[in-house]
Amino acid sequence: MPPKHNSEPLGERKPIGIYRLFDPETETWECWFLQFRGYLEMNCAVEDDIRRSCLVTSLAPKCFEELRRACLPKSPYDFTFPQLQDLMTKLFGNRIVLLKERSKFFTLRQTAAQTPMQFANYLRHMAAGCDFENFNTEAALLVQFVNGMRNQSVRTTLLARGKDLTFENALSYLQLEEDVQREDVKNAEEAHFSLIKIALHTSAYDRQ
Structure with missing residues (x-):
């Protein structure tokens, strides 16, 4: 019997859960983001807005506040996923954490x-x-x-x-x-x- 393929319409896809919160006090941005990428791929999250929402909702409160301030006068939702990734790297990359x-x-x-x-x-x-x-x-x-x-x-x-x-x-x-x-x-x-x-x-x- 041939395997069943997921024919669920894109608009009816079930929402994926929030990933483990990123906290710069406990882990590096680089390591966390590598696992986060795997989480997105595992859940077939390819659309930019979905990936962006997953990232924003997977940040610890203080971390999100720093990102929000970095985006002013705009909102994080006015940026693409790659743009937010670049911002997060500037805010929490290894060199910043090291400093x-x-x-x-x-x-x-x-x-x-x-x-x-x-x-x-x-x-x-x-x-x-x-x-x-x-x-x-x-x-x-x-x-x-x-x-x-x-x-x-x-x-x-x-x-x-x-x-x-x-x-x-x-x-x-x-x-x-x-x-x-x-x-x-x-x-x-x-x-x-x-x-x-x-x-x-x-x-x-x-x-x-």
Whole structure:
């Protein structure tokens, strides 16, 4: 028995569902659009207005708002699908996302819950997505590590070490400082407990 061909009139085609929303915070435009193209082909969406509507309705709210502003004084529906694709590439292409990631990197600050080592590891993780190319990653890590420290006196001390300071040297210095502070706290606690013991012993002796 020969296979049945879809003879459904074009005007009676069932509408296709909205594709996964594009969110530039979670994925790149290039990767998302490749899958979106496959979605359109799989659903035989060849008409420009259908492809355009699928694209517009598959954008996260903030993403759509940026596209809408880029289209002013017109509306996204006044543009063809290829034109909207070009606009989206200009707004959310790899280079733009990379610039945003680098800008975000240089605003990072150490939180109250982070030790210097944890902050350094977090910076390493965030720097991996910045692709600093000719800009030395080690230099970027050092600049933002010092810039993002919560303790102003620590920042001043690190800056005073001048151009010879490296990222690893800064970490070693702060690790040593933490060890010294930890030892000081331990010694202070031991001295405090010793005083308590002496006071208790003296009090017991006086009662006798």
